[in-house]
Amino acid sequence: MTTGDSETGPQQQRPQEKRPAPGVSRRGFLLGSGAGVGVGAAASAVLWRPWVTGDPTAESPGRASGSAEAGRPVDSRGRHQAGVDRPQTPQANALFVIADVPKTSSTEVFEMLANLGEGIDSLTDPKGHLTEVLPDDPGDLVITVGIGPQLVSLIDPDLPGAEPLPEFGSDTELEISGGDVLLALYATDVTVLHSAAMHLLDLVPDASVRWVQAGHRGPGEGTVARNPFGYHDGVVVPRTDEELAENVWIQGGPAAGGTVCVLRRMSLDVSAFRALGPGAQDAVFGRHRDDGRPMSGGSPTDEVDLTARTETGDLTIPLRAHARAAHPSFTGSPLMLRRSYGFAEPDTLEEGMVFVCFQNDLEAFVRTQHRMDETDDLMNFVTTTASASFLILPGRTGDQPLGSSLRS
Numbered sequence: 001m002t003t004g005d006s007e008t009g010p011q012q013q014r015p016q017e018k019r020p021a022p023g024v025s026r027r028g029f030l031l032g033s034g035a036g037v038g039v040g041a042a043a044s045a046v047l048w049r050p051w052v053t054g055d056p057t058a059e060s061p062g063r064a065s066g067s068a069e070a071g072r073p074v075d076s077r078g079r080h081q082a083g084v085d086r087p088q089t090p091q092a093n094a095l096f097v098i099a100d101v102p103k104t105s106s107t108e109v110f111e112m113l114a115n116l117g118e119g120i121d122s123l124t125d126p127k128g129h130l131t132e133v134l135p136d137d138p139g140d141l142v143i144t145v146g147i148g149p150q151l152v153s154l155i156d157p158d159l160p161g162a163e164p165l166p167e168f169g170s171d172t173e174l175e176i177s178g179g180d181v182l183l184a185l186y187a188t189d190v191t192v193l194h195s196a197a198m199h200l201l202d203l204v205p206d207a208s209v210r211w212v213q214a215g216h217r218g219p220g221e222g223t224v225a226r227n228p229f230g231y232h233d234g235v236v237v238p239r240t241d242e243e244l245a246e247n248v249w250i251q252g253g254p255a256a257g258g259t260v261c262v263l264r265r266m267s268l269d270v271s272a273f274r275a276l277g278p279g280a281q282d283a284v285f286g287r288h289r290d291d292g293r294p295m296s297g298g299s300p301t302d303e304v305d306l307t308a309r310t311e312t313g314d315l316t317i318p319l320r321a322h323a324r325a326a327h328p329s330f331t332g333s334p335l336m337l338r339r340s341y342g343f344a345e346p347d348t349l350e351e352g353m354v355f356v357c358f359q360n361d362l363e364a365f366v367r368t369q370h371r372m373d374e375t376d377d378l379m380n381f382v383t384t385t386a387s388a389s390f391l392i393l394p395g396r397t398g399d400q401p402l403g404s405s406l407r408s
């Protein structure tokens with residue numbers, strides 16, 4: 001098969017680095033998840049598996065932490081919040097909590113953020129954390145805070161992250177979207193996540209939990225780990241300080257040092273995908289399943305060559321392969337930092353992935369998703385059930401309260 005240039009795409013110049021239901025009260029929600037009471041039918045439809053689904057005694061958290069960093073404290077202070085590019089190997093376990101809060105005034109939003117910042121310090125300080133909440137060492141617990149479009153707009157409608165996500169063509173099964181506050185908690189020790197999340201929610205007056213999802217990553221070094229389809233994921237992402245500055249961190253204005261996060265809960269039809277057989281599976285991604293190397297050749301960490309052809313003239317990266325559909329050269333977008341977590345729900349056997357990405361311009365995600373909806377065979381196996389975007393606040397240094405730079 002041969003195609004014109006517009007389909008093969010102008011290969012973007014990138015550094016060829018070799019890379020080593022709304023309205024559920026918090027208390028009602030928690031009771032509902034723990035004791036099976038208190039959550040109405042409408043709400044339970046969107047609260048898939050409240051709280052941690054991981055088995056603390058299972059082997060995976062330890063095994064998945066195969067990196068040298070695993071378990072070591074991660075500094076929550078700095079120009080950027082932790083949980084985006086640090087630690088370099090994302091922790092094995094995640095808990096994403098998305099809550100709504102009363103939208104009264106920006107003053108109250110700043111107060112809430114300051115409380116959350118202090119709460120995070122009290123949980124993650126390796127020299128003196130709150131033992132009432134976490135009796136033992138918090139290890140590499142990290143909590144990243146974001147605010148949704150309505151809260152961002154309340155502060156300043158011109159800030160990045162004020163624009164909500166549009167509805168996409170593939171969003172036909174979407175059960176819930178949006179949310180005011182994102183608490184993204186990550187740790188090698190799965191048992192700390194629940195307690196830490198509950199403590200932080202207690203610091204947010206009148207919060208109602210909108211949706212929650214736990215997720216887990218397989219073993220891996222750096223950003224790469226196998227996704228629930230069994231493929232290496234997180235290969236082509238910005239890594240160096242220059243790449244992160246260009247693609248991920250907001251560069252100027254009150255939100256400088258922050259980023260825009262998109263969170264999509266995706267149900268995956270892994271059985272149907274597996275039934276394709278090995279060759280056809282590779283064609284869906286444009287990479288080989290065994291070690292992740294591109295179908296266009298090279299090593300597992302190489303980028304795909306969208307122009308490469310076989311001896312008979314066919315494109316080696318198929319026209320509807322995910323690596324082609326999502327490639328930034330077609331959208332003119334910056335490269336997003338992807339940091340996803342898989343899940344498998346023991347009660348329903350549903351398999352899925354919390355797709356998490358960070359970029360300094362929401363449009364990078366929007367354009368890519370529109371293109372995937374049109375030209376990506378991967379979407380045949382994906383049903384998006386929840387979707388939200390957040391402004392991830394800049395990091396903090398000194399006594400600066402979380403979110404205070406947005407006051408200016």
Ligand code: HEM
Nearest residue numbers: 227231232233234235236266285323326327328368369382
């Ligand atoms: C179930 C959902 C998804 C799965 C299983 C998945 C998996 C993958 C895999 C295996 C790769 C190739 C290796 C790599 O570079 O990491 C990849 C690349 C990529 N994906 Fe996804 N992905 C999913 C959804 C998305 C979504 C929703 C977006 C954004 C809208 C996206 C954007 C990208 C980008 C930008 C690349 C890099 C393409 C390149 O430059 O080579 N993916 N994804």
